[in-house]
Amino acid sequence: xxxxxxxxxxxxxxxxPKGLGLLFTTEMWERFSYYGLRPxxxxxxxxxxxxxxxxxxxxxxxxxxGIYAASVYLAxxxxxxxxxxxxxxxxxxxxxxxxxxxGHLAIGLSGFVAGKPFFFLGLILIVLGTGLLKPNISAxxxxxxxxGGARRDAGFAVFYMGINTGGFLGxxxxxxxxxxVSWHWGFGxxxxxxxxxxxxxxxxxxxxxxxxxxxxxxxxxxxxxxKRESTVRNGTFIGLGVLALVFALxxxxxxxxxxxxxxxxxxxxxxGIAVAYFAxxxxxxxxxxxxxxxxxxxxxxFLFAAIFWAAFEQAPTSLQLxxxxxxxxxxxxxxxxxxxxxxxxxxxxxxxSPLFAAMWLGMAKRNIQISSPAKFAFGLFLAGLGxxxxxxxxxxxxxxxxxxLVSPWWLIMSYLLQTMGxxxxxxxxxxxxxxxxxxxxxxxxxxxxxxxxxxxxxVAGLVGGHVDPTKLDQTPTVFLGTAVALFIATAILAxxxxxxxxxxxxxx
Numbered sequence: 001x002x003x004x005x006x007x008x009x010x011x012x013x014x015x016x017p018k019g020l021g022l023l024f025t026t027e028m029w030e031r032f033s034y035y036g037l038r039p040x041x042x043x044x045x046x047x048x049x050x051x052x053x054x055x056x057x058x059x060x061x062x063x064x065x066g067i068y069a070a071s072v073y074l075a076x077x078x079x080x081x082x083x084x085x086x087x088x089x090x091x092x093x094x095x096x097x098x099x100x101x102x103g104h105l106a107i108g109l110s111g112f113v114a115g116k117p118f119f120f121l122g123l124i125l126i127v128l129g130t131g132l133l134k135p136n137i138s139a140x141x142x143x144x145x146x147x148g149g150a151r152r153d154a155g156f157a158v159f160y161m162g163i164n165t166g167g168f169l170g171x172x173x174x175x176x177x178x179x180x181v182s183w184h185w186g187f188g189x190x191x192x193x194x195x196x197x198x199x200x201x202x203x204x205x206x207x208x209x210x211x212x213x214x215x216x217x218x219x220x221x222x223x224x225x226x227k228r229e230s231t232v233r234n235g236t237f238i239g240l241g242v243l244a245l246v247f248a249l250x251x252x253x254x255x256x257x258x259x260x261x262x263x264x265x266x267x268x269x270x271x272g273i274a275v276a277y278f279a280x281x282x283x284x285x286x287x288x289x290x291x292x293x294x295x296x297x298x299x300x301x302f303l304f305a306a307i308f309w310a311a312f313e314q315a316p317t318s319l320q321l322x323x324x325x326x327x328x329x330x331x332x333x334x335x336x337x338x339x340x341x342x343x344x345x346x347x348x349x350x351x352x353s354p355l356f357a358a359m360w361l362g363m364a365k366r367n368i369q370i371s372s373p374a375k376f377a378f379g380l381f382l383a384g385l386g387x388x389x390x391x392x393x394x395x396x397x398x399x400x401x402x403x404x405l406v407s408p409w410w411l412i413m414s415y416l417l418q419t420m421g422x423x424x425x426x427x428x429x430x431x432x433x434x435x436x437x438x439x440x441x442x443x444x445x446x447x448x449x450x451x452x453x454x455x456x457x458x459v460a461g462l463v464g465g466h467v468d469p470t471k472l473d474q475t476p477t478v479f480l481g482t483a484v485a486l487f488i489a490t491a492i493l494a495x496x497x498x499x500x501x502x503x504x505x506x507x508x
Contacts, residue, residue, distance in 0.1 A: 016155050017144045022201065022208040023137055024162035029197030030097070030133060031163045033104055034072075034126075035346065036170030036190035038316045039339040040178040041065050042464075043324065052183050054116065059465035062317045063259035066461010068123050069313065070266060073454035075131020077273070078239070080139075080447030082132065084440070086232040089136040089143075089213030090205055096136075097198035099129030104191025111184035117251040122187075124247065135446035140213045142434030142442070153431045157357035160427040164349035166193070171346065175339030263462050270455045274302060277448065287438060293503045294436040297373075298445060300493075300500060301429060302452045304376050307489045308425055309456020310463075311383050311482045312418055315342060317464020318478055319411065322390070325469050326397045328405035341411055348419035356423045371501045372432045377493045379425030384486030386417035387479050394476040402472050 045061040047053025056064070083092035103125030110118035141159050145152035170193060178186025205213075218225050249255040278299050282292060323329070324338035363370070393410035429449060437445035463482070466474040 016151075016158060017208075019144050019208045019210075019212065020141065020155055020158060022204040023141055024159055025204075026093075026097075026197050026201040027137055027159065028162040028166035029193045029200060030100065030130075030137075031166035032170035032173075032193035033100065033166075033190040033197070034130065034170075035167035035342070036174035036193060037104070037107070037126075037187060038065070038069070039171055039320055039342040040174060040183060040186050041068070042317060042320055043338065044178070044183045047183075052111075057465075058321070058468055060259050062321075062461050062465030063263045064461075065316055066458045066464070067259060067263050067266065068127065069316070069457035069461065070263075070270070070454040071127045072130045073134070073450040073452075073457060074270065075127050076135040076450035076454075077131075077277075077444065077447035078236070079131035079133075080135045080444045082232055082236060083136045083139075084216060084442070084444060086216070086229050086236075087132075088216050089140050090209070092132045092136045093140075093201060093213075094198070096129040096132030096134075097194065097201060099125050100133065101129075101191060101194045101198055103127075103129060104187065104194055108184055108188035108191055110187075111182070120251075121247065124243070135450055136213070138430050139434065139442050139446050140209065142431070143212050151361070152435070153360045153428065154357040156427040156431040157353050157360070157423075160423075160430070161350055161353035164346040164353070168343045168346035168350060171339055171343040175337045175342070179337040179339060260462070263458055266458055267455070267462070270451065270458065274299075274448065274451055274455075281441070285438075285441070291438045295438070297500055297503050298433065298436050298448065300496065301372065301376060301432060302448060304373075304380065304489055304493050305425065305429055305449070305452035306455040306459075307485065308376075308380055308383055308421070309453045310459035311387060311456075311486055312422060313453070313457045313460035314464045314478075314482065315345060315415075315418075317461055318467045318475075319390070319414070319464075321464070321467040322394075322475070323408075323411055325467070326393075326402070326406055326475075327408050327411060329408065341408070341415075344412055344415040345419050345422075348416055349423065352419065352423055353427075356427075371497060372428055373493060373497045373500045375424045375428045377490050377497065379421040379423075380486050380490040380493065382417050382421035382424065384483045384490065386414040386421065387483040387486065389414045389417065390479040391476055391483060394479050398472045398476060402469050 042058075042061050042065050043053075045054045045056045045064060046058050047055070054061075079092065079096070083089050087095065103122040105122070106118050106125060107122030110116070110122065138159075141156060142152065145155055170190060174186040174189045176186075177189050246255070250257055278295065281287065281295055285295075287295060320338065320342065323341040327338075327341070329336050329338065389410060393406045393414075396406050397404060430446075433445050433449045434442060463478055466478050468474065
């Protein structure tokens with residue numbers, strides 16, 4: 001008999017542990033569902049009632065998309081806390097997958113039962129489920145590489161390719177069904193993908209992950225541990241109760257909610273949550289001197305990641321509307337769905353991720369190290385170039401009075417540059433969180449990373465609704481403002497690279 005290979009030392013999945021293959025597949029199906037649903041939302045909600053939509057104004061629909069996406073990532077913070085203190089990583093992932101699947105089922109049925117209440121109930125269930133699944137599956141990826149280093153970065157790059165494989169396929173399938181057959185057929189297809197992800201993880205985790213993520217880090221005093229778990233349980237149930245009350249009041253018309261006003265207020269709330277959390281961590285988190293330095297670096301990366309996502313996450317709002325209204329979509333005599341342009345980014349990620357993974361490993365072998373802040377600065381700069389390109393496309397539309405449909409290559413080149421920026425920033429950010437975070441806070445730090453994405457999604461939603469054929473002059477302003485913000489952020493972060501690198505001197 002042979003001794004089984006430990007899950008963290010196994011290299012049978014293209015040089016990585018087999019557990020990475022399981023997590024790759026699970027996340028691929030979860031992203032199939034998420035990205036398959038997302039681009040349909042603004043088109044569906046802004047579509048006239050006669051076309052099967054809700055007939056919302058564009059800024060209102062865009063704000064709802066921003067709030068939804070922001071809430072998805074915001075939920076990662078309590079999701080990490082619940083996993084760290086109560087459920088453990090694996091049970092949190094399974095619970096989240098069940099909630100997401102239920103949410104897609106509710107949205108799919110909303111065309112037949114209860115209309116808007118079922119639709120928004122489905123969005124809420126997806127938010128809750130993703131908050132449990134998203135940060136904790138990434139944390140398990142980090143646990144597969146206890147040695148750290150470039151191999152961990154490469155592992156996250158492979159994992160990131162799984163995310164975007166799912167996103168690419170999801171947007172093609174649901175986009176075609178949603179725009180060509182029925183909105184609710186597209187929504188239903190996204191739910192089928194999530195159900196497959198649930199089954200994959202449920203059946204494969206015991207075999208491929210061993211005991212990784214099956215339990216929490218427990219306090220040596222059983223009484224203290226029991227109190228911790230009770231606090232998390234009670235807090236979770238109270239939060240769910242408040243959410244259920246607000247939903248019931250809105251669904252019955254007793255309370256009217258203004259998405260744009262809510263989105264504006266949430267911007268300040270989310271940034272305040274981040275500042276308060278880091279202040280608490282430094283004051284009462286029991287961190288050592290080295291852990292405080294690492295946490296300070298996480299805070300800086302959080303700020304610049306939020307700026308990047310505020311631009312990048314305009315894909316389902318401003319760029320989706322630009323593709324729908326101002327882009328020539330005729331290919332071989334067929335008009336392709338506007339949502340298919342959302343798959344351009346994910347196609348480039350799948351294509352380029354292996355090249356970036358190989359590049360990091362090749363540079364490490366030659367002892368060439370680029371720090372995480374430097375990679376972030378490159379990512380911000382490339383995203384800025386992507387929006388600068390869209391400025392020229394928008395000006396061409398304005399010059400024609402909205403009568404000319406521009407070449408799809410404007411969007412394709414913009415997405416290429418944004419994707420390269422994403423690959424410099426996102427997988428590196430995921431890896432940095434697992435490297436820098438104190439072990440007892442790793443789930444929460446993954447939640448903080450996704451909180452940056454939450455802030456970015458919210459800002460993108462508030463900005464993105466200002467692409468409108470009836471108000472042409474707004475479109476160049478949106479793209480110019482985004483590009484300028486990215487270039488300013490690049491310059492500031494570049495000036496901070498050397499001090500931050502010194503603070504990270506002991507990080508493997």
